[in-house]
Amino acid sequence: MKNRILSIDVLRGLTICLMIIVNTPGSWSYVYPPLQHASWHGCTPTDLVFPSFLFVIGLSMSISLKKLNSSNAIPILKKLIKRGGIIFIIGLLLNWFPFYQTHISDLRVFGVLQRIALVFILAGILISLIRQTSILIITAFTLLITHWALLYFLGGDNPFGLETNLGRSIDLFVIGENHMYNGFGVPFDPEGLLGTLSSSAQVLLGYIIGKNILQKGIPSAHELNRLALISLMLIFISLIWNIIYPINKPLWTGSYTLYTTGIITGVWGILIWIIDIRKKDRWTLPFKVFGQNPLASYILSIIVVKLFIYVFKVGNTSLYGWSFKNIFQTLFDNHFASFTFALVFTFMIWLVAFWLYKKGKIIKI
Template sequence: MKALKERYLSLDVLRGLTLFLMIIVNTPGSWATIYKPLHHAHWHGFTLTDLVFPTFLFVVGNAMSFSMRKFEALGSAAFLKKVFKRTFLIFLIGFLLYWFPFVKDGHLKPLAETRIFGVLQRIALCYCFASLIIYYWKAKGALIFSIVALVGYHILMYAFGDYTMEGNAAIKTDLWLIGADHMYKGEGFPFDPEGLLSTLPSIVNVIVGYFAGAFLQKNGKNYETIAKLMMAGAVLTFAALGWDLLFPINKKIWTSSYVLLTVGIDLMVIAVLVYVIELLNKKSWTYFFEVLGKNPLFIYILSGIFATILFSVPMGDTSAYGWIAHHVFMSWMGDYFGSLMFALVFAMVLWGIAYFMDKKKIYIKV
């Protein structure tokens, strides 16, 4: 049991680190003044921010490698009930976050104009399909699925559209199946970066996370294991750069080259974390991220609710969110640094809540 707990420490740290970065990326003081590494690539390309979401999926798969043994002992019926219940709840929570605060101008916000898919919804779907694939098709089947999904997605995107934001096959699929009213409009027109078709390759991020966790459990924490994870990550990263020449690295349509790049980096990151935390036993710095990693879903939901409430409260000619960002931070720290400090303080408030929950042994799971 001790070894299992130690492996979970690396997992909690990676999960907490990813969540911390996600909160900072999602809540700048102003979207107009953000340092370049905290921007998503506008279209083709890659930034540090583009690593955050796929890493969260990778961690979901990593955790799945520990829970799958329990699922196998439950039997098929209990397994399906557990997976479908968790999928439904996470998807529903994600949808309700977009609908929140439910009322606009004194009237109930119409469901017909509410976005259906998003970050939590993608996590739910990827978790569901990856669980089913691994449970029923085992490791070999999951590997075959991953190859077919990535190659097949490239073929679909090439055959039924181009690689522009307006003309790709993913947006065409979403407009047909979801409808413009239920899609993200942040690009100035209906385009959903977490739509249906682009969910297919993102399942692979979870599957590779599962393989990494299973590999660690099977081979143990030693230098050979770390070296193999690093080499696998380097090979996948190199392959991604090659595939980029044919199918450009792109987070918003989750291209196959983007999947290989992100899982390659994640394999190297988890290898470094296991080396530092488990082999070198350097753990004095880990608690900060471990706190967030123990209640990731709840803290992520709270961050969305907190930000929405601040945006919903009018203050002067702006919202409480904008007023605090400008008057408390940006007016004397400067636009860019003040915007970053607002995000950091916002994240630290949530960390404080996570810290309190950990001290009280309160862990909320779906």
Template sequence: MVTASQRFLSLDVFRGLTVAAMILVNNPGSWEYVYPPLEHAKWHGCTPTDLVFPFFLFAVGNAMSFAMKKYAEAGNAAVIRKILTRTLMIFGIGLLLNWFPFVKWDDGHLVMKPLSSLRILGVFPRIALCYGAAAFIVHYLKDRGAFVAACVILLAYWFVLIAFGTGDPYSLEGYAGLPLDKLILGENHMYRGEGVPFDPEGILSTFPAICNVIFGYLAGKFIQEKGKTYEMLARLMIMGCLLIFAALCWDMVFPINKKIWTSSYVLYTVGIALLLISILMYIVEFRGQTRWTTFFTVFGKNPLFIYVLSGVVVKLYLLIRPVPGQNMYSWLYQSVFQPIGGNMVGSFLFALFHVCAFAAIGYWMDKKKIYVRV
């Protein structure tokens, strides 16, 4: 991703805020003790945590609106090559992260993690697929065509769920994407967080997620074209409110749901993203209040690298056993943070500590002018 220029520092802040939030919600000291806003909705509905991933995809689209201008100067063949290369690299990183650290504990011994149970999809693979699809759509269909394509995808997804779902098409059991994932991916390569093979980053639900990137791209283009004006700010806020209203109306017949990434969920999260960016732009760009932004911009300047690093560290925690039968993750929580704040506060402090630790790493990288591009 390409970092937005300092003229739009607020976009860096938005991206960094999203990465920091991803680390916060992914790393509680104990999953038994998590404040409700930091948990995903059980099924229908949307918590603050459910906003984080679509915000990241929206930020990918923002960044893409700056990068595509450079791509256009390189010629069609070069554009295709760049998009495919970046897509495959991000997808490959996701697969490696899913497999990492390549070994696991089994009956007191370290054994290789079998490829036969490797999860194929997930957060990074979805980022890759959504970026690649959105980039090609924008490249070939241009701005208006991309907007129309996004609308068609959202409506077509609704139709597919109704036409091919069984029973309640918006339930786990009736969801049309579940048999598709089992057929193409295989149950052994799917997520089992619901207690059964079900991938919240599955094949079918990736299609509406592409629209989060497209809308992020269109918002980025609009901001660049209108510049730092109150007209731009007002139109962003109005569009955000309209999308939230439309999503809440659609929710009555097509529930807002992250796990199957419903079309109403796309509109809802894009609307909130537009409002949040509007607020950030007013504070940062219009009022010039930038002192507080450094903490978030250091995440925004190396977003994928810092997120990958956070995943690597946590997986290493689970591998290391400072005492027999207890991994580093639980030992650190129970020995350091739980005594300080108890169960709930200690669990939150554990997550907040890691956000600050990765912010420090990002700050050091920024000072050294180290920016890892994918």
């Protein structure tokens, strides 16, 4: 624990906390706008959450793979691929859970954990094979430009549209519409195959930034200035690129990758200044708790949500819906009731994570 960078743990924990909150409103009919995703193009605060987790994966890899060299690259690569495969299978099983609810012929293949697994594997392979930072930077931007080129040149008259984008066409061909997300009104998966390119670049950028900023452990004020410059530069480039290549989370466009990476880099810099340099860390416990077991906490939240919706009933009503209507809506107005429900649910998951934290248990997935 002595070698851990507390600001990274807090950023990771904050990200998981927000992931659970935005995923569990009391009712999707009553959600505050900042807690909703952009309908298509654009970026809300909620759209920063998932890329933040990918960025932190990159930061963590810059620490855990610090001793990577030619002699241990293959064993490390095998571990990365194995871990990615396990995460993908867990994501698939979570989509299916509680199993009797969805027939396997209609099972959604992709999802949040599956996206994490694929980018973990791809970024891990690239990091294991490429040692030079300059070449890794070129590789990250090559992924972003390749994604853009494929979308733009093979997407027809409306390359960044919901129904016409190449990513949707690829997923329809590879897995079929019955195995895709339908929340947009048509089969389209925001965690589909093509978006793996730009989202893997997000992990690489996190790795590159972490590798350079954390060379001597906790960054100094000088390195924080570099971090601020990187943040502003990425945001500036993304806003210029946005003119012809829209910032879009469902497509995970390159402009979205750079925009969110820039903002998250800035947030991390602020956390370093407050927590690691000024040692103002008494407030960090709730996030350290989630940060110690991030994936386990997220997986638990999905399991509990599905139990509340599909298994536990009060009469003919799900426990999830009954609790919101008969407890939270009786106490607060609709939107605040929905938000409070999410906070209480997140706190329930946090209590389990806190028990693990106090026991010093880290569930490695």
